[in-house]
Amino acid sequence: MVEKSMTPGRDTAAAGGTTAPAAPVPESAPEHTSGLPPQRHGWPLWEVFVRSSRGLSHVHAGSLHAPDAEMALRNARDLYTRRNEGVSIWVVPAEAIAASDPDSKGSFFESPQGKDYRHATYYTKSEGVKHL
Amino acid sequence: MAQDLQSAGPDEAGQAYFDRIMAEDSRIEPRDWMPEAYRRTLVRQISQHAHSEIIGMQPEANWITRAPSLKRKAILMAKVQDEAGHGLYLYSAAETLGTSRDEMMDALIAGKARYSSIFNYPAVTWADMGAIGWLVDGAAICNQVPLCRASYGPYGRAMVRVCKEESFHQRQGFEILLELAHGTEAQKEMAQDAVNRWYAPALMMFGPPDDDSPNSKQSMAWNIKRFSNDELRSRFVGMMAEQVKVLGLSLPDPEVRFNEDTGKWEHGPLDWEEFKEVLAGRGPCNAQRLERRREAHENGAWVREAAAAYAAKQAAKRASTAADDLDVRKVA
Numbered sequence: 001m002v003e004k005s006m007t008p009g010r011d012t013a014a015a016g017g018t019t020a021p022a023a024p025v026p027e028s029a030p031e032h033t034s035g036l037p038p039q040r041h042g043w044p045l046w047e048v049f050v051r052s053s054r055g056l057s058h059v060h061a062g063s064l065h066a067p068d069a070e071m072a073l074r075n076a077r078d079l080y081t082r083r084n085e086g087v088s089i090w091v092v093p094a095e096a097i098a099a100s101d102p103d104s105k106g107s108f109f110e111s112p113q114g115k116d117y118r119h120a121t122y123y124t125k126s127e128g129v130k131h132l
Numbered sequence: 133m134a135q136d137l138q139s140a141g142p143d144e145a146g147q148a149y150f151d152r153i154m155a156e157d158s159r160i161e162p163r164d165w166m167p168e169a170y171r172r173t174l175v176r177q178i179s180q181h182a183h184s185e186i187i188g189m190q191p192e193a194n195w196i197t198r199a200p201s202l203k204r205k206a207i208l209m210a211k212v213q214d215e216a217g218h219g220l221y222l223y224s225a226a227e228t229l230g231t232s233r234d235e236m237m238d239a240l241i242a243g244k245a246r247y248s249s250i251f252n253y254p255a256v257t258w259a260d261m262g263a264i265g266w267l268v269d270g271a272a273i274c275n276q277v278p279l280c281r282a283s284y285g286p287y288g289r290a291m292v293r294v295c296k297e298e299s300f301h302q303r304q305g306f307e308i309l310l311e312l313a314h315g316t317e318a319q320k321e322m323a324q325d326a327v328n329r330w331y332a333p334a335l336m337m338f339g340p341p342d343d344d345s346p347n348s349k350q351s352m353a354w355n356i357k358r359f360s361n362d363e364l365r366s367r368f369v370g371m372m373a374e375q376v377k378v379l380g381l382s383l384p385d386p387e388v389r390f391n392e393d394t395g396k397w398e399h400g401p402l403d404w405e406e407f408k409e410v411l412a413g414r415g416p417c418n419a420q421r422l423e424r425r426r427e428a429h430e431n432g433a434w435v436r437e438a439a440a441a442y443a444a445k446q447a448a449k450r451a452s453t454a455a456d457d458l459d460v461r462k463v464a
Contacts, residue, residue, distance in 0.1 A: 042234050043440070045227075062290070063224045065233060067443035079217055082210075083297075102163040 045094040046072040048079075050086035058090050066091075154355060159285040162228040170354055173347070174284050175229050177356065179236045182222035183247035186240070187421050189215045191255035191264060200258060207304050208261065214301065218294045225286040241426050249407060250333050252415030259312050259319075259326035265305015267327070267334035267372070273298050274368045275338060283355035306375070313380045320381075327376070328384040335399060336407045338365040344404070363396075370397035 043065040049058035061080045066072035072091040080086065100108055116122040126132050146165030153160055160166055189212050196212065199205040223233050239245040250268055255261065276298065279291040312323035339345055339361040351357035359367075373388050387400035409415065 042436075062221060062293075063227075064220065067439045068446060070446075071439055071443070078213075079220055082213065082217065099163070102161065103165075 043067050046076070046091040047094050047097060048072075048076040049090040049092070050076075050080055051088040052086055054087060058088065061085075063094060154283065154353075157283075157355060159288065160283055161285045169350075171229050173351065173354070174287065174356065175226055175231050177351075178222055178226040178229075178287055178290075179231070179239070180246050180248075182219045182226060182236065183240045183245050184251065185215045185219035185222060187247045187251045187425060189219075190421055190424055191251060191253075192261060194255055195258065195261050198258070199261075204261075204308075211265075211301055211304065214297050218297070221290040221293055222287075225284075225290040228286045237429070241422070241429055243413070243422055246411065248337060249410040249415060250337050252410050252417045252421060253329070253333050254417050257322050257326060259309065259322040260330070262305050262308030262312060262323060263326035263330040265301050265303075266309055266375070267305075267330045268337070269298055269301040269305060270372065271334045271337040271368055273302060274364050274371075278358035278364075279356075281355075281358060287356075306379070309379050309381065323379070324381050327379075327381055331372075331384050332402055335365055335369065336402055336404075338362075338368070340404060340407070366396045366398070369399045373397065 044067075045063055046066055046069075047063050048061045050061045051058045061076075064072065064075050064079055066075050069091060073089060076089050076091055081089065112118075143165075147167065150160065150164070150166055150170075153164075160170075192208060192215075193212050196205060196208050199208050223236060226236060227233055236245070240247070250271075255264065273295065276291055276295050280288055280295055282288045282291065309323050309327070312319040314320075339348075342348065342360045342362045345361055348357060348360055352360070369388055370390065372383060373390075376383050385400045387398065389398055390396075391398050410418070413419075
């Protein structure tokens, strides 16, 4: 059985595979650095941040490939806000993001050990005092 | 030898860290150390999943021009666009493991990559749009909801997004079948015929039976997979057995029943030889699907080239304007 005439419809969003790189290969994105040797890439990679409504921060939504910032914004709109998920989008070249080293968890981030006094719950003598 | 000993150090620490993450049922993130086999398994699974979404656009795109109303046309376009989006979320997740998008695309187009066997069956009537939404997307949801908790962070996050969007797909399919089932006698027959044809392939989407699924055990140990193939299939059959009553149709399987002793739903035998044949590339539409994907990729080449050329031109223009500004400042 074969389907009736396949419609050569638009297939735009599937055009992920690319040729002719227009910008340098990103290698240092936080999400996209695996420690493996750099691979062949087409368009550069962009990280997408979406503000879901006024008053909230932009939150990382995912990533995409695009030849330039303008196209990255348009692609991000089509890919990450098809259902009113956002009122504002940031796209950032993945290579422009500096990230902390995942292996330095202990030494890079200050130890919270014995530093309960940084939290309000440490101070118990004021319990019962109103508006404090 | 000395080198081996040296490299064993970080790996051992990495393995210990990885094991602890697994024991805590926490998440692995892209830059964490992970066993090579874990990385390979994920790249294989996520890219196959992405390919399935991309190839899965075809059976439905095929019906956009012949959808029975403007409303159905708009819905179908939105759904096909979603499938493309799902493919892109998943390719992004797979890329975080160090495999490039181009590599994955090339593998698909060259016929070296696998995708879900279900998309190699033809969509021959409008009722198939209903059966695909209800049964195929229904089975996909059953499979995907537990994947939202997969141990690999980017995969789980992509699945959360996919699952949110997928429920509209299943409901619109159900609605198509419901309307046909309450239409003329011929429409009801068409709906039943579509359910008859898609039922078994949809059940096989969960993969081979547990005793013939060699990779399942490891995937479960790695918290990628949360439930076995048969477990998920049984759950799915139970849901469909109830929902089909609302449709006023029937499942083409007289052996579907709830087993009081095991507390599980059971179904009749499935043709696993057919499953293997389709996976091996000998299904009814394998050649057609790949050919269409190749064609779409090639036909889109000029768009990709034009966009890249435009981006390069704009970048050059910006660079020369910046240089001019600099000159002006020097003169001033």
